[in-house]
Amino acid sequence: MTLQQLAYFVAVANVRSFTRAAELVGVAQPTLSRQLKALEDDLGAPLINRGRGELSLTPAGEAVLPLARRMLADADSARTAVAELIGLRSGRVRFGATPSLCIGVVADVLRIFHEQHPDIRLELVENGSQPLVRALVRGELDFAMLVVPREGLDPTLDITPLLRERLSVASPRSGRPPSSRGSMSVTELSRRSLVMFRRGYDLREVTLQAYAEAGVEPRFAVEGGEMDAVLRMVEAGTGVAVVPDLVFAGRPQLRRTVLTPPLYRTVALARRADIAATHAAEAFCATMLSFVGEVAASGGLSTDVQVLYRWRER
The missing domain is CATH 1.10.10.10 (Winged helix-like DNA-binding domain superfamily/Winged helix DNA-binding domain)
Structure with missing residues (x-):
């Protein structure tokens, strides 16, 4: 063989x-x-x-x-x-992240790491959490920043929880607010048309689960979008969407309405537990954890984003 x-x-x-x-x-x-x-x-x-x-x-x-x-x-x-180990000044990091995280945290981390290690080749895979887990299990990625489902992740993965993030309703700022109170229930949300993500997005599963627990059925305006497309359709007035709070930064055309009771998701850094990470991958992981800790310490995150990891220099 x-x-x-x-x-x-x-x-x-x-x-x-x-x-x-x-x-x-x-x-x-x-x-x-x-x-x-x-x-x-x-x-x-x-x-x-x-x-x-x-x-x-x-x-x-x-x-x-x-x-x-x-x-x-x-x-x-x-x-x-x-x-x-023999001194070759090159390497590769294969990193995966969900689209919402690519819009926020990941873009800054990639810039910082490239500035610090310009000879390391960075390969980014943008996908939903479920496909990212499968890629990690198959050994196709070194690390992934993804959302932890309720039932937990594959037992072959080692995870480091990073953030606990609130999910809110995005609607076009040019239209009428979905609620005059600035908050709404899932039952109230069910009366609005949804722009829904494609299968494989954790946001789709979390939203549908919340509807099922409230005993209501969703009304879809459009199904099957990627993150950028969903946000653009919401801005255009096609419907509303349940999205993470991190995506509202830099999107002045979106209005944020919180859900009551609140919906949260946990974001974690995941890797294969049984495969030793390369030096390049370990350095990238350290950059990611350091960045999250520094942003949290500086107050650069929304008040509805709770940092679960506290970085300490070694």
Whole structure:
């Protein structure tokens, strides 16, 4: 068994096509097929069903896939760590964050880290919390800043809670306020048309859960938007949306109305607990934690954002 064979297998499992997998890894299809057959012979069982139509994994293939991904991620971490230890002035940080956090905290952290470490390559993945968790588990990200669901995160992840943030109703400042009191209940909100995020956004799940607990049904104006699109549609008067308080900064066209009882979400920094972080990734994590602590100490966050992590220089 070789890492190359495992990489070919993971490529086929990802795209379910020998032809496309060969293109992705940059080899001829017969070479990829021979290497996969050699891997199956070594393991003693077929990994891929080669019938007509889309390829599928055998039970053995399903069992091997997460192990192969972990082995490839560990090998990549080993190469990067050794290169740093022998003095190579380069590295890579693969970081993921939700769109609302990219608008606020993350953009500043990326700027600061790049100024401090200009030779480190930064790769940002912007996505909902659920896809980010899957990417972390597969070893495709070093760290992610995401929202902790009620039932908790995958047990293979190590998390550092950072913020407890209030969610509020965003409406266009040019229109009538959704409530004359400056606050509203979920039942009152249910009478307004919602601009709703696409599936995979924690904000969608939190909002729908709040509706279910209040015993009301949502009325959708539009479904399926990303953060920037949702905020723009709210500004245009398409409907209202439940969003984190951090996004109101720098958005003068949005009006904030708080929910009663309040809705909160917990933001955390997450990583794979069983994979050692590279020096570059550790430095990025330290920059993130330091920035959050400094902003909190300076009063730069909304009063409805509670900092859960207290940074101390080591």
